[in-house]
Amino acid sequence: MPNPSRPRVAALAAAALVMTSALAACSSDPKDADLTSQALNWKDCPAPSESEGGGPAPSPLPGGAAWQCATMKAPLDWGKPKGDTIGIALIRAKSSGAEDKRIGSLIFNFGGPGGSGVTTLPAFGNDYAKLRTRYDLVSFDPRGVGRSDGVKCKNDQQLDKYFQQDAMPDDAAETKELVGNITQFNDACERNSGKVIPHVATTDAARDMDLMRQVLGDDKLHYFGISYGTELGGVYAHLFPKKVGRAIFDGVVDPTENSEEGSLSQAKGFQLALDNYAKDCTSKVEDCPVGDTPEQVKAKIAKLLKDLESKPIPGVFPRELTQTAATSGIAQSLYSKDFWEYLTEGLVQAYEGDGKILMLLSDSMNGRNENGQYSNIQAANVAVNCADDKPRYTPAYVESKLPEFRAASPQFGDYLAWGMLSCTDWAVPGAAEHPDVSAPGSAPILVVGNTGDPATPYEGARKMVDALGKGVGVELTYEGQGHGSYDSGNKCVRGAVDGYLLNGTVPKAGTVCK
Known part of the structure; x- marks a missing residue:
């Protein structure tokens, strides 16, 4: 049923204490399946599929740079890395800056869960032009979404x-x-x-992102998560704390609820x-x-x-x-x-x-x-x-x-x-009461909370900082309205986020932007 607490378009979630512990005993490194060495076949992007929302193919970026799309293979069941695979649809815009200044890929998840990153990233591409000077901008349709074997229910x-x-x-x-x-x-x-619904948990998507990091050739995962994307990022940081690079959580889900x-x-x-x-x-x-x-x-x-x-x-x-x-x-x-x-x-x-x-x-x-x-x-x-x-x-x-x-x-x-x-009567049991995002040893993660956020209330940012653990989460407050902060255009927020992603400058914890 339509419900903004379910679109973490809105954002609430719980991911996987149970699944986390169950999969911890399995190989989290998909080398056994030879998937880390796969070469992505980047091509001009087609028009979005109906499951992605339809519409025209993404327009070129200012300056004429084209959006490119590819499909990454990942294990359908991360507990069986040599078994069936699922295709994860990716999109990227290559860095506009000098190659010697390039940091790597910056992976976006815009929330939902259920939102198509392949269609959303081009829609907001101009907002991230400054970040593209040092990163390839990358997003994806998480498993079960859009072209990544999208879940189908009614017509x-x-x-x-x-x-x-x-x-x-x-x-x-x-x-x-x-x-x-x-x-x-x-x-x-x-x-x-x-076939797919038993394998669409947030822990599955987090493992897909770590495979993505390796296939893209990055030693660390640089990440920009919005709304539910903050929960996905927190679960990733819990599973792979030593692989976290520069990360932003904006419009923050409370991981304790x-x-x-x-x-x-x-x-x-x-x-x-x-x-x-x-x-x-x-x-x-x-x-x-x-x-x-x-x-x-x-x-x-x-x-x-x-x-x-x-x-x-x-x-x-x-x-x-x-x-x-x-x-x-x-x-x-x-x-x-x-x-x-x-x-x-x-x-x-x-x-x-x-x-x-x-x-x-x-x-x-x-x-x-x-x-x-x-x-x-x-x-x-x-x-x-x-x-x-x-x-x-x-x-x-x-x-x-x-x-x-x-x-x-x-x-x-x-x-x-x-x-x-x-x-009610869902075919797959749920994994946990709430996600585990504790990430000792992770690099700093900038956590941005908006005091007027309807979908991910402001209090969630502090809860996320506490749950990530000492020395990991760095809280930034935006006194504004609407869901999320960076896309509000507030100069203070943008300066802090850009400063961290581009230069590694961590803002002082407790900074307030108005």
Whole structure:
């Protein structure tokens, strides 16, 4: 079901104490399978596949440099390194600087889990032009994502219906229907992708990154992880602390929380972001078109959502804007302050009976393009989360937690609480309560937290620093809005991150950027 705590597009996770210990006895060096010596066949990138979101092939970078794509072979099952392989789709832009100044490859993971790095890196490529002066910029579709044997569940028409469902039930009949829909979705994932879903845990992706490091010819892994990418980076640092080079964690997942605790933290985070939006709108010189006071803005939103439960309004034809779609659309708009103007416009339209803008925002959350095609971001998201997260929650348990979630967020509490059912009847057991990111002996990792982050609340940055261990995590605070910090364009944040990645200059712990 759509749920920003599941898109760690949003970001919550738990990876693999159990799997970590189980695989520790296995060879973490894939030399046995002769995969470290594989030569990558770099070619011009094709247009993104439907599972990656579709669209045109990536445009050349300023100066005419082309994006190149390749496929790396990795063991499907890292416990059987000589067994079947899986293809990991890669993309790169070669360094623009002098060869003698080149540091190596800088590997990006933009989060999700389920986000395609092959499509996301070119979309933000210009933002990393300075970093490209000393690095090849590299990203990838993690296993189960996009072209890396992307998990398949339902088709586009079925997903349209699935994301329209009532995801916030009010009675036993509605709860039964929701559980049935989730079970059908999860059964479809097993039916269509049963071979890959046992092998999409965060520990598997971390081992893929270490193979990637070797195949790319780097002694150390230089890394830029955003949102869920910070969890992936933390798990990598735990498994391979001596191989960590210069690493940035931005928009930081709290590695100490299980999936319930993470969902509750996100309820608080999205509520904070909505509060900040309401204050911003009503503090401007011109009138706020969606309310005169912050309280009125939120009250009108609450009434809209309640009304939509029984009477949806026209959305993107032929679909209607339901309560669930409107809630996910509002959540999507809070990921960036740049989207707040679209939220305002969408609310104004919705109050007049037109739900198109809020539905387009909801579609963006769910990976649906204008042609009605879905990427596999939600399918992969569920698959990774359910492989990582050990807890399995029941409807009765969720109901017992509703008062706590509603207290954390009147607008998003029910939405995030019921989202805890996402792994109902999942075919693969979850690995652990939460990931192990302890990394004694690792090089310094710059951990950047945003005080207004809705999806990965600010407190997670401090928890990550503590969990990485003494002398590893270095905390940097950005007093801003939206998810993540570097892409806000804040000069202080960019200066600190660029200074570390390009020159090895570690900022003073506790630095605050405003």
